[in-house]
Amino acid sequence: METPLLQFEIFTADLMNIADIEILELLTQVYVSGGFTKPVEAVALFEPSEVRKRGILICAHEKQFSKLAGMVIVVPPDSAYLRMAGKNEAELHLLGVKQEYQRQGLGRKLVEAAVESATCSGYSKIILWTQLSMNSAQKLYESAGFLHIGNMERNGRDFKVYERTICS
Structure with a gap:
């Protein structure tokens, strides 16, 4: 029997009620369980009220089971x-x-929605950084038109820095 394809909707968090626990669970699973953030650091980094203050939360919601499947934040100037x-x-x-929900193109859809949001806001460029070990993320960003512009060190970790010009 074939597994049914999951369907997702992409929206900003202000359009749908996303519970704080959903944000915390997602970020903890991805970053702490993924080995990218230490649990002690996650307490402050992923505190939902602080995460919401960063900017526009773009979320992916899995329709069948009504779950938060992914997110990205567009941080304004x-x-x-x-x-x-x-x-x-x-x-x-x-x-x-x-x-x-990985390997279904959801990360790409979130990045595309973030670029669209930044474009609609009239921003000229998007900057991001990712840990050196996040190879899948780097491939995604590069395929979405982001250019690797250098490296940096922050809090004892090395990062690749990317940018994408979106308006002239």
Whole structure:
């Protein structure tokens, strides 16, 4: 018997009620269980009220089981959480897709929705960074038109920095 294809809808968190526990579970599974963030760091990094303050949460919702399947944050230039982007530039933070929904193109759909959101907001560029060990994410970003512009070290970890120009 063939497994039915799952269906997802992409939306901003303000359009649908996303519970704090869903955000926390997703980020913990992706980043802590994935070995990218230490549990002690996750407490502050993934506190849902702080995550929501970063910017526009773009979420993927699995329709059949009504679950949060993935998310990414578009951080605007006026956000206190902006780290590298300049004037009229946005950042992408915390792209994550739950393990059971990976390899279905969901990460790509979230990145495309984030780029569309940034484009509609009139931003000229998107900046992001990803740990050196996140090879799948790097391939995704590069295939979505992001260029590797250098490396940086932060909190004892090495990152690749990417950017994508979106408006002239």
